[in-house]
Amino acid sequence: xxxxxxxxxxxxxxxxxxxxxxxxxxxxxxxxxxxxxxxxxxxxxxxxxxxxxxxxxxxxxxxxxxxxxxxxxxxxxxxxxxxxxxxxxxxxxxxxxxxxxxxxxxxxxxxxxxxxxxxxxxxxxxxxxxxxxxxxxxxxxxxxxxxxxxxxxxxxxxxxxxxxxxxxxxxxxxxxxxxxxxxxxxxxxxxxxxxxxxxxxxxxxxxxxxxxxxxxxxxxxxxxxxxxxxxxxxxxxxxxxxxxxxxxxxxxxxxxxxxxxxxxxxxxxxxxxxxxxxxxxxxxxxxxxxxxxxxxxxxxxxxxxxxxxxxxxxxxxxxxxxxxxxxxxxxxxxxxxxxxxxxxxxxxxxxxxxxxxxxxxxxxxxxxxxxxxxxxxxxxxxxxxxxxxxxxxxxxxxxxxxxxxxxxxxxxxxxxxxxxxxxxxxxxxxx
Numbered sequence: 001x002x003x004x005x006x007x008x009x010x011x012x013x014x015x016x017x018x019x020x021x022x023x024x025x026x027x028x029x030x031x032x033x034x035x036x037x038x039x040x041x042x043x044x045x046x047x048x049x050x051x052x053x054x055x056x057x058x059x060x061x062x063x064x065x066x067x068x069x070x071x072x073x074x075x076x077x078x079x080x081x082x083x084x085x086x087x088x089x090x091x092x093x094x095x096x097x098x099x100x101x102x103x104x105x106x107x108x109x110x111x112x113x114x115x116x117x118x119x120x121x122x123x124x125x126x127x128x129x130x131x132x133x134x135x136x137x138x139x140x141x142x143x144x145x146x147x148x149x150x151x152x153x154x155x156x157x158x159x160x161x162x163x164x165x166x167x168x169x170x171x172x173x174x175x176x177x178x179x180x181x182x183x184x185x186x187x188x189x190x191x192x193x194x195x196x197x198x199x200x201x202x203x204x205x206x207x208x209x210x211x212x213x214x215x216x217x218x219x220x221x222x223x224x225x226x227x228x229x230x231x232x233x234x235x236x237x238x239x240x241x242x243x244x245x246x247x248x249x250x251x252x253x254x255x256x257x258x259x260x261x262x263x264x265x266x267x268x269x270x271x272x273x274x275x276x277x278x279x280x281x282x283x284x285x286x287x288x289x290x291x292x293x294x295x296x297x298x299x300x301x302x303x304x305x306x307x308x309x310x311x312x313x314x315x316x317x318x319x320x321x322x323x324x325x326x327x328x329x330x331x332x333x334x335x336x337x338x339x340x341x342x343x344x345x346x347x348x349x350x351x352x353x354x355x356x357x358x359x360x361x362x363x364x365x366x367x368x369x370x371x372x373x374x375x376x377x378x379x380x381x382x383x384x385x386x387x388x389x390x391x392x393x394x395x396x397x398x399x400x401x402x403x404x405x406x407x408x409x410x411x412x413x414x415x416x417x418x419x420x421x422x423x424x425x426x427x428x429x430x431x
Contacts, residue, residue, distance in 0.1 A: 039088030
């Protein structure tokens with residue numbers, strides 16, 4: 001009798017050991033929630049008379065905390081936060097935390113903005129890791145990547161990376177191809193919920209090289225929840241209702257994503273989309289004419305509304321400001337939209353024939369325009385030979401060189417810049 005009781009106890013003990021062993025062995029679905037920016041890095045922000053100052057770092061934290069509470073109610077989830085208070089974790093520490101946790105998913109929440117003080121542009125968009133030469137995507141990538149210089153570790157990690165250079169962004173190749181389909185699925189589920197559940201305008205899924213995604217060894221998305229410089233979006237994002245809606249839509253997308261992963265044994269299988277034919281370059285180059293003005297503006301002047309890569313040509317006493325240059329129709333159209341979103345409502349696309357020789361007149365480089373004559377000790381006058389000086393409308397205009405094509409003038413302009421002669425302008429002379 002004693003032996004029989006001992007056997008029953010032994011089997012019960014073995015049963016419970018196995019239950020706990022298998023229960024403990026079942027890995028929870030680990031999610032890293034990243035509230036963008038924080039601490040000294042406010043992120044994008046705008047001030048409104050009725051809303052006050054709407055700050056990205058505060059909105060992202062509020063949404064992430066709400067989303068985290070929803071997930072934590074389900075014991076199948078393990079939630080890790082890159083921050084739960086107003087502090088700035090470096091991009092390096094965010095991705096290191098995610099990788100060390102062997103997370104199944106990384107979700108970074110942000111707020112969007114265009115360069116202008118206010119905009120009609122609105123809606124959500126979700127970014128997944130990957131190179132994309134679309135100019136609008138590059139502007140978002142540069143804005144999000146600029147913060148790498150806030151932290152010493154990030155400066156060391158990304159020492160050779162220039163967040164202002166589109167060439168740097170384009171040159172970075174996708175390093176997470178095996179996570180691309182999974183990232184695309186969760187991103188599409190998020191945007192679908194924003195559109196169908198919340199009735200908001202979805203700008204879709206996009207690819208860009210974002211450092212907070214690039215170094216993650218897991219499916220990852222960066223969600224832009226709206227535009228802070230669009231009043232309706234800003235009002236929605238700063239409201240309790242709006243933040244709850246956003247958190248619930250992301251939560252529902254994660255639930256659907258997790259079920260899809262479980263059905264497919266941890267891998268997402270999607271039908272292969274037919275490859276789109278490569279875009280053919282256009283015959284001509286295209287620049288976006290922003291405005292013509294009698295005044296000369298340097299690259300950081302507020303008149304340019306924060307746009308980079310602005311090229312100036314002086315014609316008939318007016319400075320013409322052009323944004324971007326491309327021979328691809330898709331990039332041209334994206335550049336035009338970016339310019340108009342920035343506030344240049346009358347921006348238009350102008351065609352330039354590559355290496356076209358002028359039949360009448362020539363190009364020259366305006367190196368200075370001054371009320372007074374330049375000193376004989378001027379660096380420009382001592383560095384360059386055959387500088388031409390004219391007095392036009394009471395000002396002294398100093399120009400250098402004569403060129404038959406725009407490309408020749410631009411090449412010389414770059415050479416002058418390397419010599420330390422900055423802020424020159426290509427001038428078209430009709431003679």
